[in-house]
Amino acid sequence: MKGRRVGSDMNTGTGTGTDGDVMATTAAETDPQVSYHLHIDGVLRPVTNAWLSESLLGVLRDQLGVMSVKDACEQGRCGSCSVLMDGRLVAGCTVLAADAAGAQITTVAGLGTGGPARAVRAAFLAHGAVQCGFCTPGFVVAVTDLLARRPGADEDEIREALAGNICRCTGYGRIIAAIRSVQNARG
Amino acid sequence: MTNSRSPGDQALTAQAAAAQAAAAQTLTDQGVGRSVPRPDGAAKIDGTFPYAGDLFLPGMLHARTLRSPHPRARIRRIDTAAARRIPGVAAVVTAADVPGRATYGLIVADQPVFAADVVRYQGEPVAAVAARDARTAARALAAIDVDYEPLPPVTDPEWIVDAGADADPLHPDGNIFREIHLRHGDPDTRGEVEVSDSYVVGMQDQAFLGCEAALAVPAADGGVDMRVATQWLHSDREQVAACLGIPEHRVRLTLAGVGGAFGGREDITLQIHGALLARVTGQPVRIRYDRVESFLGHPHRHPARLWFRHTASRGGQLVSVHARVIMDGGAYASSSPAVLTNAVTHAAGPYRVCHVVVDGWVVRTNNPPCGAMRGFGVPQVAFGHEAQMDRLADALGMDPVELRRRNALEPGDVLPTGQIVAAPMPSREAIATVAARPLPPPVSQRTPVTSLPGGRLAGSDPSRIRRGVGYALAYKNLLFSEGFDDSATARVRLELGRDGTPRVVVHSACAEVGQGFVTIAGQIARTELGVDQVLLAPADTTIGSAGSTSASRQTWMSGGAVRAAAVTVAAKLLARVAGRLGLPADVVAQPRRVLTLVGGEIVASEAGVRMSVADALVADGPVEAVEVFRHRRTQPLGPDGQGDIHVAFAVAAHRAVVDVDVDLGLVRVVSMALAQDVGMVLNPMALRGQVEGGTAQGLGLALMEELVVEGGVVRNPTFHDYVLPTTADVPALDFVALTYPQPGAPYGVKGVGEAPTCSATPAVVAAVRAAIGRDLRRVPIRPDDLIGPERMVGPERMVGP
Numbered sequence: 001m002k003g004r005r006v007g008s009d010m011n012t013g014t015g016t017g018t019d020g021d022v023m024a025t026t027a028a029e030t031d032p033q034v035s036y037h038l039h040i041d042g043v044l045r046p047v048t049n050a051w052l053s054e055s056l057l058g059v060l061r062d063q064l065g066v067m068s069v070k071d072a073c074e075q076g077r078c079g080s081c082s083v084l085m086d087g088r089l090v091a092g093c094t095v096l097a098a099d100a101a102g103a104q105i106t107t108v109a110g111l112g113t114g115g116p117a118r119a120v121r122a123a124f125l126a127h128g129a130v131q132c133g134f135c136t137p138g139f140v141v142a143v144t145d146l147l148a149r150r151p152g153a154d155e156d157e158i159r160e161a162l163a164g165n166i167c168r169c170t171g172y173g174r175i176i177a178a179i180r181s182v183q184n185a186r187g
Numbered sequence: 188m189t190n191s192r193s194p195g196d197q198a199l200t201a202q203a204a205a206a207q208a209a210a211a212q213t214l215t216d217q218g219v220g221r222s223v224p225r226p227d228g229a230a231k232i233d234g235t236f237p238y239a240g241d242l243f244l245p246g247m248l249h250a251r252t253l254r255s256p257h258p259r260a261r262i263r264r265i266d267t268a269a270a271r272r273i274p275g276v277a278a279v280v281t282a283a284d285v286p287g288r289a290t291y292g293l294i295v296a297d298q299p300v301f302a303a304d305v306v307r308y309q310g311e312p313v314a315a316v317a318a319r320d321a322r323t324a325a326r327a328l329a330a331i332d333v334d335y336e337p338l339p340p341v342t343d344p345e346w347i348v349d350a351g352a353d354a355d356p357l358h359p360d361g362n363i364f365r366e367i368h369l370r371h372g373d374p375d376t377r378g379e380v381e382v383s384d385s386y387v388v389g390m391q392d393q394a395f396l397g398c399e400a401a402l403a404v405p406a407a408d409g410g411v412d413m414r415v416a417t418q419w420l421h422s423d424r425e426q427v428a429a430c431l432g433i434p435e436h437r438v439r440l441t442l443a444g445v446g447g448a449f450g451g452r453e454d455i456t457l458q459i460h461g462a463l464l465a466r467v468t469g470q471p472v473r474i475r476y477d478r479v480e481s482f483l484g485h486p487h488r489h490p491a492r493l494w495f496r497h498t499a500s501r502g503g504q505l506v507s508v509h510a511r512v513i514m515d516g517g518a519y520a521s522s523s524p525a526v527l528t529n530a531v532t533h534a535a536g537p538y539r540v541c542h543v544v545v546d547g548w549v550v551r552t553n554n555p556p557c558g559a560m561r562g563f564g565v566p567q568v569a570f571g572h573e574a575q576m577d578r579l580a581d582a583l584g585m586d587p588v589e590l591r592r593r594n595a596l597e598p599g600d601v602l603p604t605g606q607i608v609a610a611p612m613p614s615r616e617a618i619a620t621v622a623a624r625p626l627p628p629p630v631s632q633r634t635p636v637t638s639l640p641g642g643r644l645a646g647s648d649p650s651r652i653r654r655g656v657g658y659a660l661a662y663k664n665l666l667f668s669e670g671f672d673d674s675a676t677a678r679v680r681l682e683l684g685r686d687g688t689p690r691v692v693v694h695s696a697c698a699e700v701g702q703g704f705v706t707i708a709g710q711i712a713r714t715e716l717g718v719d720q721v722l723l724a725p726a727d728t729t730i731g732s733a734g735s736t737s738a739s740r741q742t743w744m745s746g747g748a749v750r751a752a753a754v755t756v757a758a759k760l761l762a763r764v765a766g767r768l769g770l771p772a773d774v775v776a777q778p779r780r781v782l783t784l785v786g787g788e789i790v791a792s793e794a795g796v797r798m799s800v801a802d803a804l805v806a807d808g809p810v811e812a813v814e815v816f817r818h819r820r821t822q823p824l825g826p827d828g829q830g831d832i833h834v835a836f837a838v839a840a841h842r843a844v845v846d847v848d849v850d851l852g853l854v855r856v857v858s859m860a861l862a863q864d865v866g867m868v869l870n871p872m873a874l875r876g877q878v879e880g881g882t883a884q885g886l887g888l889a890l891m892e893e894l895v896v897e898g899g900v901v902r903n904p905t906f907h908d909y910v911l912p913t914t915a916d917v918p919a920l921d922f923v924a925l926t927y928p929q930p931g932a933p934y935g936v937k938g939v940g941e942a943p944t945c946s947a948t949p950a951v952v953a954a955v956r957a958a959i960g961r962d963l964r965r966v967p968i969r970p971d972d973l974i975g976p977e978r979m980v981g982p983e984r985m986v987g988p
Contacts, residue, residue, distance in 0.1 A: 051322070062321075067241040068234020072396040072446075073478045073906035080396060108234045125228040128872035131880065132701025133231025134396040134446030140232060155919075156637035163913040166906070168396050168447050169701045171883030172914045174876050 036101040040066060041110025047097065056100045057081040057092035060107070068108050068137045072166070079165030082138035083107050089145045091164070108137040116151075117144045119185065123178035131169035139165050143179055151186065218714035219934055222872035225706050226723065227699075239400035239416035239443035240475050247402070248277050248317040250464050250474035251324040252457065253331050254483060255306035255313055258340035258553040258899025259357075262304055262333060267314065270330040275319040277468045279327065280460070284467065287432025291455050293422065293558070297360050298519035300430050300459050306335070307357060307518035308555050309900050310483030317464040317472050340553035340899035344515040345492060347550040357518070362551045364516045365524040367531045369828025371603045372542035378498035378506030382578040386495070386571040387965040389893035390515075391488035391884075393560050394911055395700075397446015399456045399484060400475035403465035410437025411462045416445040418452040420696045421732035430459045431466065438462070442726035448700035449884070450559030451485045453737055454521050482904030486521045486558030487894055489514040489549065491530065491567035497575045503585050505594045507542035508535040508575075508603075512568060514549040514557070521558030523549040528669060528824060528832070529564030532604050536572035537614045537662035537838050538594040543603035545828065553899045559737055561884055562663060562944045569661040570888075570966055573949030577657075577956065587953070588622040591660050596838075605829040608836075611927035613864050617840035618660045620862035620923050627844055627858045629654060640846055640853035642915055647848045654857075655847065657953025660840045661945035664833040665938045666740045670823040673740070675816050676731030677708075677748035678724075679756050681716055681800070682809035689787070689800045690720035691753070697726055697733035697745035702940060703873040704741050708749050710869060711933070715753035717787045718800060731815065739837065739938020742869065747816035747933040755812035757784045763810070764789050764803050768796060819931055835929060839863040839942035841882070841950035847958040852970030854890055854955055859947070860921040866929040866937030875922060877940045883917045885947025889955075890916070893967050 033049040038059070050059050057074065060066040060083075070080035074093045081092035084106035111117035120143050123129070130136050139162070146153060146161050153161065158179055159172075167175060217223050230236035267279040282289065282303035289303070290296040302311050314331050318324035341347065347354055347362050354362055401415035410433055417423050420440045428435040445452070461474035476484050494511040512530050516523035531547035562569075580587040595614035601607060630639070630652045639647040667673040678694040691712040699705045709721040726733070733745045761778035770791075774781045782791045789798045804810070822830040842860040847853070859882055868874050884892075891910040895902040903909050928935025948966060956963050959973060 061241075065243070067237070070234075070238075070396070070446075071240065071477075072398065075478070075905055075907050077906035078396065078911075108232075121229075121232050124232050125224045128222070128224070128876050130225055130228045130231050131703065131876055132395070132397065132445060132447040133227070133236055134238065136231050137234035156635060156642075159914040160637055160642050163915040166396065166911050166913060168394055168449070168884075168911065169880045170876050171879035171881070171912075171920065172917050173879035173920050174872070176914070176919065 034098055036098055038097070038100055039104050040064065041107055050097060052098055054097050055093045056095040056097045056105070059097035060092060066107060070134055070138060072134060079142060080135055080138045082141040082165060084141065084145060089142055108140050111141065111144050116147045116182070119182045120144050120147065123182045127178040127181060128174040129170060129178040135165060135167040139167065139175060147182060151183065217710065217719060219710045219869045221710070221870065223706055223710050223870055225703060226709060227705055237444050238397050238446050239414065240397060242402040242414055242443055242473060244402065244404070244471040247471040247473050248319065248464070248468055249321040249324050250315055250317045250461055250472050251321065251328055252312050252460060252480065253314040253316070253328045255302060255309060255311045257306055257335055257337045258309040258342070259338045260306050260335040261338060262302060262306065262313070263336055264334040265314065266332040269332065270316060270327040273323065273327050273330060275323040276327045277317045277319070277470065278464055279314060279316050279331065280463055280467060281314045285430055285463065288429045291426040291430055291459060292520050293454055293522050294524055295360065295520045297358060307553055310555060311518065312460065315460040315464060317468050342552050342554050342899050344513050344550045344552055347552060348513055348548045357551050357553065364520050364549045364551060365527050366548045367527060367824065367828050369531050369543060369545040369603055371605065371829070374542065374544050376507055376542045378500050380501060380579065380582050381496060381498045382575060382582050383494070383496035384575070384578065384964060386493040386574060388491040388567045388570055389967055390490040390557070390896060391560060391888050391892050392482060392894045392909060393449035393451030393485070394909065395447030395449055395451055398476045398478060398481040400443070400473070401457055401461045402443070402471060402473050403461040404471045405465045405469050406437070408437055409433060410439065411465050412439045413458065413462055414441045414443040415458055416443050416452060418448050418698050418700060418737055419735035420698060420726060420728050422735065423455060423458050424728050426455050427458050427462050431462055440728045442698055445698065445700040448736065449561045450563065450737060452700070453559040453735055454486050456484045478906060479904045482894065482909065483555070483901060486517070486556040488560035489516065489526055489557040489564065489567065493568065493571040495571050495575045497579050499579055499583060501583070503583050503590050503593050505538050505540040508540050509544045510534045512545065512547035514567070515552055515554055516549045517552060517554045517556035519556045521556050523557065526558070526564035529664060530568050531828060532832065533565045533662065534568045534572060535603050536569065536576070537596045537660055539596055539600045540603070545603065554896050555901060561881065562941050563738065565661065565663050565945045566885065566888060566948055569659065569945040570949050570952065573659040573661065573953065574964070577953055587658055588618055591618045591658065595660065604832055606831045606833060609930070611864060611929065612836065612838060613925045613927060614660060614662065614838040616925055617838050617862040617864060618658065620925070621840045621842040621860045622658065624842065624860040624921050630846055640848040640855040641851060645848065645851055645853055647851065647853070651848055651850050652846045653849055653958040655845050655954040655956065655958025657843045657950050657955070657957050658840065659946045659949035659953060660838070661942065661949065662836045662838040663739070663942040663945050664836055666738050666743060666818050666834040668821055668833045670821050673734055673744065673818060675733045675744035675748040676813065677745060677752045678730055678811065678813045679712060679749060679752035680809055680811040681718065681756050681760065681804065683801060683804045684720065687801060688720065689718045689804055690722060691716055691718050692722045692724055693749055694724035694730050695726060695733050695745050695749065696728060696730050697741050698736040699726065700736050702736065702741065702877065703870065704745060706873060707742055707746055707869050711746055711749045712753050715750060716757055717784055739941045742936050743932045743938055744816055744818065746936065748814055750933045751814035751816055752812045755814055756810050759810045759812060760784065760803055761789060763807055764798060767806065770794070835937070837864050837937050837939065837942040839946040841943070841946040843950040843954040845951065845954040845958055847955060847973060849959060849974065852974040854968070856886060856916065856918050856951060858918050858921065861943055862923040862925055863939065863942055864937065865924045865926060865939050866932060867926055867935035868924060869934060869936055874924065874939055878922055878943045879920050881940050881943035882920055882947045883912050885944040886917060886951055887912045889948045889951035889966055889968060891967055
């Protein structure tokens, strides 16, 4: 990510628009307001006057109203804000939103209505993998990503791969059952 | 739905019979006893389900709370002038702005809405701000100047007990929330074999994922409309109204989407602050916490210091249990008095023992307030009594399962409270069942590293792994105890939808927090009324209280209310049909003698009557009933801690198998088996979800979860530092449901969420003990407890008599 996308797209209003030369002395300058675009689920969404320090999670929720991306820890520890960034699983709270300009961001809504995402959704419902549901969209993103990359993952691998997503309600039993059912149905 | 037919149509054709059977099949599929999926499941999966923190109104203000950095301090002065001058700040409120009662609380109102002259814990609210955005609100908080005079915090609950009346009161109500001295049998009788020790339980947090949030909207009548994530709407309303100084009917609460609770939302947190700011500003106010504020803002599980002395005959019969229980309630009462009752009355565990002495205290300190969390006082003592049972088995040279089996409670036994154990109480069966489950294969050189403690990251050497197996048996009271007049209300309405098909609308104030009441309510309505389509009206305060979503009580209590209302609706409908058919008056009065409601039809076989529910509704409109469900009355706790105080119990046994890396101090729970007394099962899938989740939280307390408080200051209020169990930590659960109908409960159900939390912790610790041969008198177990120098329990003193 490395801030490669910040710059040309950015309008700080302070003349310090390029990567790495934000030499500010006031609060407003250390955290200038910037405008850019985000590709969310295939749609280009303008972001206007966001604070440079804002996370992808914060901009998605507070600026763009994408509420399926959940905020539970804002430290990258719980996975509730799991999204794909150019196809790679990230915690939205640990990505600078401005860094995501130009990348393809995929939320649970952008996973598609067919293929593994559909099967994962159906299995989560049918197997009782949802209780309070706060972790669920993040889990669906992470599980869909895992099954796309490692469709034949064994249970140990599944458990290790999903250890970045916290669920406080289910004890994970029904989540694992849902994943195994998707694997079994797909042979 | 089968077609309607005229009353005179005697013959039931084969085709109609088949159709009726098919309809009944469909209905049964969604009724009680089936693994019906959640009605809110699809919305939760696709992320469209609105949680409290997602709520938004155009023009709403954003509120934040200023909290004390000191665990104990005098407030000399609060200057909010600079904060008020910041552009975009709509209001700053402090204790001086609370128009009604200055304090609130679940049981006693001892907690200030805002600290006025003294703060008693780190994180205590001092002021709140509403501003045009959250960032401006945060700036305003920073601009509030509070002049604190820090005082030395009192953080040792044993010191409070020891000092008694000599200690300066930390609060006008005093320092002891409650003490109970239970005496049963002869205090001097002892068995020949004796074991005693002290135990410490750390502070666990509920750590629900969706942080506290509410949206408060001022109303024209001077009241406030509020959407909030809570466990108990009517308790919130009562406290908000009292502190705002307005009648309860002007405070209208609606449940917003709740991201988990586990006890942590039973108390007021931000409700009063948000409502007050909405009234002061005249604008909608959204108030919400981030994770750090959530950790500081709600009460936790009580830390406890325990001492036990168990004695038994040489043959392995328990003779006496003596215990001391000291619980740290923190700065304010919350539900501390009720938590202590549970801890004291469950201190001997689900065992038959004639001579019991338990002295219990729950005290005020300058630590964070503690209150309800899944298990409610029982997990603490279960950790202690189960450690003692293993000790006793060692001393007797007896198998720990056999010792438990031999002493396990049975119906007709007498509890330490004098209460007689009612059926069902399958505690023997529970422990015997888990002991008989197949064991996982042992660790070998071929075991993949992903199956070893720490997984791939640790790279454990299989030769340095020690396997251990541990057992625990625990029981937990169900519903509210001590004579509390507990009730739940529900309204059921049978009506025609726009498409002309009948549907049921269920209305209740029961807080759905993830446990699945919304599913169960629909199943009950379908079973009782034979109608497929069930809608749930939003839970709110326009109907009577459902009580709290806690104490394993909602399936029983609100489920009971829904069933009762549905039964009344069915009776009204049948009476109406009987009247319309011109049946005799005695039949109209007692229509069930002749008419039945089955498969969406009203049938009187003898009279040859068949009528669809739809037809019955078309003529005379909807049928509605409101019912209030009550459980059997219990007694208050009498002298010497005696009385018939608990409604009922659920018993659970766990077997844990662990691997411990003796070099790295890492534990992996390899397998867990659970046998639990669950009553009759309304939804097998939801039941599994509850017991698996409850097991995981107990495992968390055993191995990793602790809110570390030093000198009254919380050291780890983040998910980075408060460690929660993940998929890599919680093994698959081998679960056996013991199903015996519970008298007095709808369909013979039992609450199921709490019992497994109580037994999971001691089972895991027992397994770790068995693996490494250390006593492990403290939870959570830390790596240092496993591989560091052996020592006594923590830095704390023992709590022997």
